[in-house]
Amino acid sequence: MAVFATVSAVIVGVAALLAYAAGWTAVAQAAVVAAVAYLAAGHWRWFYVAAVTTPRDTRALFCYIKLLIQVKSLARKDVTLADIFRENVKKHPHKPAILFEDQEWTFIQVEEYSNKIANVFKSHGYKKGDKVALFLENKPEFICIWLGLSKLGVITPLINTNLRLNSLVHSITVAKSQAVIFGTELSDAVIEVLDKIESKVALYQISCNNNNTAAPADGKFHNLDALVKEAPSSPPQVTDKLGHHDHIVYIYTSGTTGLPKAAVINTSRYIFIAAAIHYLCGFTSSDRFYTPLPLYHTAGGCMSVGQMIIYGATVVIRKKFSATGYFPDVRKYNCTVAQYIGEMCRYILAVPPNENDKQHNLRVIFGNGLRPQIWEEFVKRFNIKRVGEFYGATEGNANIVNVDNTVGAIGFVSRIIPTVYPISIIRVDPATGEPIRNSKGLCIPCKPNEPGVFIGKILPNNPTRQFLGYVDEEASKKKVVYDVFKHGDSAFISGDILVADEFGNLFFKDRTGDTFRWKGENVSTSEVEAVLSNLIDYKDAIVYGVEIRGQEGRAGMAAILDPEEKVDLAKLAEGVKKSLPTYARPIFVRVLRKIDLTGTYKLKKNDLQKEGFDPRKISDHIYYLTPSGSYEILSPEIYDKIIEGVIRL
Numbered sequence: 217m218a219v220f221a222t223v224s225a226v227i228v229g230v231a232a233l234l235a236y237a238a239g240w241t242a243v244a245q246a247a248v249v250a251a252v253a254y255l256a257a258g259h260w261r262w263f264y265v266a267a268v269t270t271p272r273d274t275r276a277l278f279c280y281i282k283l284l285i286q287v288k289s290l291a292r293k294d295v296t297l298a299d300i301f302r303e304n305v306k307k308h309p310h311k312p313a314i315l316f317e318d319q320e321w322t323f324i325q326v327e328e329y330s331n332k333i334a335n336v337f338k339s340h341g342y343k344k345g346d347k348v349a350l351f352l353e354n355k356p357e358f359i360c361i362w363l364g365l366s367k368l369g370v371i372t373p374l375i376n377t378n379l380r381l382n383s384l385v386h387s388i389t390v391a392k393s394q395a396v397i398f399g400t401e402l403s404d405a406v407i408e409v410l411d412k413i414e415s416k417v418a419l420y421q422i423s424c425n426n427n428n429t430a431a432p433a434d435g436k437f438h439n440l441d442a443l444v445k446e447a448p449s450s451p452p453q454v455t456d457k458l459g460h461h462d463h464i465v466y467i468y469t470s471g472t473t474g475l476p477k478a479a480v481i482n483t484s485r486y487i488f489i490a491a492a493i494h495y496l497c498g499f500t501s502s503d504r505f506y507t508p509l510p511l512y513h514t515a516g517g518c519m520s521v522g523q524m525i526i527y528g529a530t531v532v533i534r535k536k537f538s539a540t541g542y543f544p545d546v547r548k549y550n551c552t553v554a555q556y557i558g559e560m561c562r563y564i565l566a567v568p569p570n571e572n573d574k575q576h577n578l579r580v581i582f583g584n585g586l587r588p589q590i591w592e593e594f595v596k597r598f599n600i601k602r603v604g605e606f607y608g609a610t611e612g613n614a615n616i617v618n619v620d621n622t623v624g625a626i627g628f629v630s631r632i633i634p635t636v637y638p639i640s641i642i643r644v645d646p647a648t649g650e651p652i653r654n655s656k657g658l659c660i661p662c663k664p665n666e667p668g669v670f671i672g673k674i675l676p677n678n679p680t681r682q683f684l685g686y687v688d689e690e691a692s693k694k695k696v697v698y699d700v701f702k703h704g705d706s707a708f709i710s711g712d713i714l715v716a717d718e719f720g721n722l723f724f725k726d727r728t729g730d731t732f733r734w735k736g737e738n739v740s741t742s743e744v745e746a747v748l749s750n751l752i753d754y755k756d757a758i759v760y761g762v763e764i765r766g767q768e769g770r771a772g773m774a775a776i777l778d779p780e781e782k783v784d785l786a787k788l789a790e791g792v793k794k795s796l797p798t799y800a801r802p803i804f805v806r807v808l809r810k811i812d813l814t815g816t817y818k819l820k821k822n823d824l825q826k827e828g829f830d831p832r833k834i835s836d837h838i839y840y841l842t843p844s845g846s847y848e849i850l851s852p853e854i855y856d857k858i859i860e861g862v863i864r865l
Contacts, residue, residue, distance in 0.1 A: 265631050269719050272620045273630045279495040279619070286491055287484070294460045297483050297525055298367045302327065304528035313524050314356045315504075315532040315549050321356045323528070328449035329357070333364030335447040336440070337395075340418075344369025344456035347391050347466075349417075350512075351375040351384075351398040351406070354535045357424045358511045359521055361397060366464045369456050373466040373478055374512035378797030380405055383743070385412045386475045391466050391687055393417050397440060399424065410436070460484055466687060467514055469610045475743055478687040479611035481518070485684055489514060489608070489615075490522025496617040497582050497604035499553060501528045506551040508534040508542065508560075514610040515583065520555050539563035543598065546576045554578055557736040558585025558768045561594050574599040582606065585736070585768055588624030588723075607670075607724065611695065612708045613683050614639050614672030616722060625721040626714075634661075634720070638681050640707075641668040641714050641722075642700070649711065649728035651697055659700045662716070667725050670714040671697065671707040683708045732761025732770040735799035739772060744800055748774055751791035752783050759802065760825045765859050774802040775824050779809050785839060785847040793845055803865050804829045805839045805847055831855055841865070 290300070301323075309324035321329075342348065348365055350372050352358050362372040373391035375384070384405060388396055395418040398406050403421060406413075413419075414436065422440040464486060466478035481489075493499070505523050509516030511533065523529040532549045534541070542564050546554055560583075574597075582604030586594065595603060607626040608615035616627025616639060629637050642659040643652040649669065651659045662668035674696070675681035685692025697709045713725040731738050741759040748757040756777040761770025776783055785805070792801045806829070831838050831850050839847040840854065843864075848854075857863040 262631075265719055269628075269631055272628065273632060276496065276619050276628075283488075283491050283495045287488055290487060291460050291484060295483075296366065296458050296460065296462065297464060297486060298330075298363065298458075300487075301363065301525045304525075307528060311528070312530045314359060315530065316354075316356050316534070319356060326356070326360055326363070329360040329444070330364035330367065331449050331451050332444045332447040333361050334367040334452040335450075336443045337365060337370060338368055338452050338454070339447075342368060342370050342395070344454075344458065344462070345371070347371045347373055347393045348395040348397060349373040349375050349388050349391060349393040351377065351396055351402055352422070352424075353377055353399055353401055354511050354516075354533050355399075355424050356533070357422065359524075362465055363525070366462075367452055367458075368454060369458050369462055371463045371466060374468070374517065376468055376476065376512055376797070377402060377510070378737075378799070379476070380797070381409060381795050382747075383475060383797075385409050387468055387478070388413055388417065390475075391478045395420060397422060403437075465517075467512065467517070467610050469738060475740065477611070477691050480684040480687060481514075481610075482684065485682070486518055486522060487526060489518045490526050492615060493519050493582060493604070493606060493617065494523060494527060496606075496619055497553075497580055497602075499523060499527070499529070499580075503553045504530045504532060504549060504551045505553045505555065506532045506534075506546050506549065507555040508537040508545070509555055509557065514608070515555065515557065519582075537563075539567050543573065543576060546578060547572070550577055552577055552579055554581045556581055556583035556586065558583070558587055559736045561586050562590060562766075562768060565590060565594055565597070569597065573597055580604055584608070584626065587768060591623045607712075607714075607722070609708075609710055609712075611683075611685055611692075612672055612710055613674065613681050614670055614708055614710050622721050624723055626724050627722045629716055629720045629722065631718070631720045638673045638675070640671055640673070640701075641666075641716055642671055644669045644713075644728070651709075653699075657699055658702065659697070661701075664716060664718045667713050667715045669728060670710045670712050670722075671700065672710070673700070674706045674708060732772070734761065734769045734771055736769075737797070737799040739800045744772065744774070744796065744802065747792065747795045748776070748788075748802070751788050751795075752776055752778070755783070758821050758824060760821050762804065762825060762828050764865070766861055767865075771803040771865060772801065773804040773806065773824075773829060775806040775808050777808045777810075781807055781837065783807060789841065789845055789847050801841060803841050804850065805841075806834070807837045807839075809836060829855070 305323045305327045310322050312320050313323045313326045314321040337348065348370050350358065350361055362374065365372050373387065373393055375387050379387055396406070396413070397420045400421060400423045406419065419437045420440040421437040425441065460483050463480055463482045465481045467481055468476040469479050503523065505520045507516045507520035511517040511521065520531050524531040532545065532551055534545060537560055539560070542560070578600065580602040581600055584606050586603060586605055591603070594600065602621055603618065605618040605626050606616065618625045618627055629639060641662040643662055644650060645652060654660050673681060674683045683696065685695060695708055696706055698706045700707045711728045713728060714722050715725055716722050727733065731740055733739070739761070744759045745757050748759065758775045760773055762773045764771050788805070827834060829838055829850065832852050838850040840850045842848050854863065858865065
């Protein structure tokens with residue numbers, strides 16, 4: 217591009233001189249000669265790439281302009297999400313807003329229930345800036361509760377329902393929560409940590425059963441069902457000034473190390489996330505969205521729910537994902553848009569084909585992680601017209617979407633005008649993940665087909681390019697890189713390895729840092745190692761992810777230094793079941809007789825990861841976590857069944 221710009225400048229300069237001296241005929245002749253010379257020099261490929269990618273880039277540009285217009289318009293008006301939702305309530309109060317199982321919640325019902333929540337907590341003294349954590353399974357009340365709290369300016373940390381013990385306590389306390397709302401289905405998890413949180417937070421239990429107003433079993437809990445029933449459904453009277461940049465929810469991400477981190481989501485950020493996918497995927501207010509994803513994550517809780525709150529669409533939610541129930545649900549609720557994560561697509565494909573596979577009204581599916589290896593098979597079997605594969609980080613600003621159905625791509629960067637794009641891929645040290653810099657101390661952009669870390673340029677005055685980071689400011693600082701392409705600039709560094717092809721199509725390759733992804737969740741190795749250490753009497757343990765052929769992400773594997781093989785595997789299995797969410801439990805355990813102490817800890821982990829879990833190639837004993845929840849020896853025969861997909865983990 218630099219060469220092209222230079223040549224263009226020369227041509228323009230020469231053309232101006234010729235036009236002055238000899239007229240426009242000479243200009244035309246000179247232009248032809250210059251173009252031929254430029255092409256003959258081997259630069260013709262740029263014109264071909266430009267011709268191929270112009271339709272894609274132009275379409276995305278128009279979508280981005282519409283996105284900016286809406287985002288900046290709402291920012292100027294300083295509106296809140298509750299303000300935007302209320303306008304949709306006025307337009308169609310009796311239109312279905314949320315469908316769940318056999319329930320139908322209209323826009324006016326969501327408005328009134330969220331008002332009740334706001335009035336309950338206002339009467340209990342909560343105000344702008346306070347934090348009330350939400351620990352609840354997917355159901356309509358989940359959306360209404362955090363929306364209602366936002367009407368007071370109260371921030372809602374959305375707690376992952378899989379968390380237990382220390383991880384649960386950490387997520388509640390790191391956000392400085394003053395209260396926790398939890399479902400009766402999760403009361404056992406709360407009781408387990410009651411001694412650690414009772415003195416710090418008020419506890420509100422909810423059954424989400426309108427006919428149940430009995431006091432909770434434990435007198436220490438407020439009965440939120442009863443309180444909501446008695447509360448007025450009119451909007452709360454609030455004296456605090458609420459605005460467009462107020463924080464509304466915290467969404468947790470494991471980041472690259474340690475315990476879950478609370479990423480800050482304000483109204484502006486929430487709108488951008490929902491609006492970006494809305495315009496780039498061509499959604500409309502008449503669409504019906506199906507999402508079986510957890511509402512405590514950005515994908516389900518912002519991208520899909522945001523279509524209902526901001527654009528007045530209908531959203532269909534489900535308590536938990538079901539492979540056999542996915543397309544029957546889509547048909548039952550007459551959905552036009554469905555959301556996925558890649559792991560789901562593999563499970564859905566594993567369901568035996570039937571004559572109804574193509575019987576639906578879907579015009580687009582959107583999500584992230586649809587593997588290139590199954591992409592074409594999936595869209596062909598289920599007759600999917602369009603896939604809106606996207607990439608994004610909850611806490612980051614590096615977000616992209618596949619707008620033209622390119623198989624396997626998660627988005628693109630323009631090859632015509634790459635310098636004006638707010639995203640890029642830079643070279644990094646594969647061992648440390650640190651950016652590699654040139655002689656001027658600046659980062660080096662990757663060439664086509666060269667893997668590197670994906671970044672998003674930070675522009676503080678642009679709401680689409682802000683980086684809000686985490687509640688923990690120190691953790692936020694680690695996600696920012698400075699002096700990127702010029703001294704003084706900065707960018708969010710995703711920690712994800714991407715590669716761009718000749719046409720700018722982006723493809724996900726891997727993650728840097730001590731995390732791996734399994735069952736659609738990020739797993740922090742240091743967190744799992746800390747849990748295992750207590751369970752195995754503080755023996756050395758290394759946790760890493762290993763690939764299983766045909767499955768997305770990496771399965772957790774723990775290598776334990778135990779020369780005498782005294783580890784109690786039954787105790788270990790029971791301990792990980794109690795202390796770790798399902799996706800974080802080590803699937804494989806390797807008992808090491810010795811460990812190379814001359815190498816660094818990181819290098820040893822890499823070596824173990826490369827060796828994998830094939831018992832034919834490893835002399836150490838390897839165990840696997842059976843579907844029944846116990847660790848049993850991994851024989852070559854069992855290994856083959858896992859690789860062949862006969863045994864699913």
